[in-house]
Structures are given as C-alpha cells and as structure tokens.
Amino acid sequence: MGASKSKSVLLKKQLLLFFDVLALYVSVGYDLFYAWNEAVDSSELFVRPEAHQSMNTVLEELENSFPLKNYRFTFGVLRQLYSRGATLTPAIQTFSKTLRRDLEREFEAHLRTAPLRANLCLLLFFLPPALGFIVFPFLQHLRQVLFKF
Numbered sequence: 001m002g003a004s005k006s007k008s009v010l011l012k013k014q015l016l017l018f019f020d021v022l023a024l025y026v027s028v029g030y031d032l033f034y035a036w037n038e039a040v041d042s043s044e045l046f047v048r049p050e051a052h053q054s055m056n057t058v059l060e061e062l063e064n065s066f067p068l069k070n071y072r073f074t075f076g077v078l079r080q081l082y083s084r085g086a087t088l089t090p091a092i093q094t095f096s097k098t099l100r101r102d103l104e105r106e107f108e109a110h111l112r113t114a115p116l117r118a119n120l121c122l123l124l125f126f127l128p129p130a131l132g133f134i135v136f137p138f139l140q141h142l143r144q145v146l147f148k149f
Helices: 002-027 032-042 055-065 069-084 089-148
Strands: none
Touching: 002 032, 002 089, 032 055, 055 069, 069 089
C-alpha cells in the first residue's frame, strides 16, 4: 500500500504541475491543443498527442484510462467544455486548486501520523539496548549474590 500511495502522490504532483502550466498557456490565449503540447513538454505525465489525433480524442482516452480514477472526471469536463467552445481557463484553474488542496490534505494527514511512527521507530531502536544496559547489570549482581550461598 505504501508504494501505491507514493505513486499516487507522485502522479498527483505531476498532474498539478501539468494543470498549472496548461492554465498558464490557456489563460494567455493559446488554443488547448497548442497549450496541451507545451504543457506535455514540461511534464512527464503525458505523451505528446499524434498529429492526426483531435483534442476530444485525447481527452476521451484520458477520461477512460487515467490511472487515478478520482481525477478522470476532470478530463471529461475539460472535453465537454472544449467541444462546446466554452472558456477553459476557470475550469483548469479550479482543477489545479482542487488538486493542490487534495495534496495539502494528504500531506497534513501524513504529518499527523509522523510523530507516532517516529516514536515507534525510536522505541524499537533504543528500547532493546536500554533494557540490556539495565537488566544485564542486575542479572550480574543477582548471579553474584546467588553464588555466595
């Protein structure tokens, strides 16, 4: 579970970077196809779409097969807005803000459990030697006392 969770966080961070760059390009007036290609260059998350592929096809494929199921709807919403000719900047910025908040919440949850994990690690690392230093002299003294009789 730890590996899949860290992979999920890594995917979310890459998606956040991608949406931030995409929002920047779209907000200054570039078409989604051009903005998408430029954002792909700054991210390792997606591959550049082929020349014959339309943005609707790319977004539909992502809507159906993006690894994080919770974020597939964003590509569907983006596809719907794009096909209707609506403005994309507010939607992409909202996706970025939502994703950023999700990452912050996950980080806060991780920080809440970090002290307990650290204490358990310290306990497991330091308790056995400490008990050895305490119990060993006591056993030595007890052995000396018992052999006197």
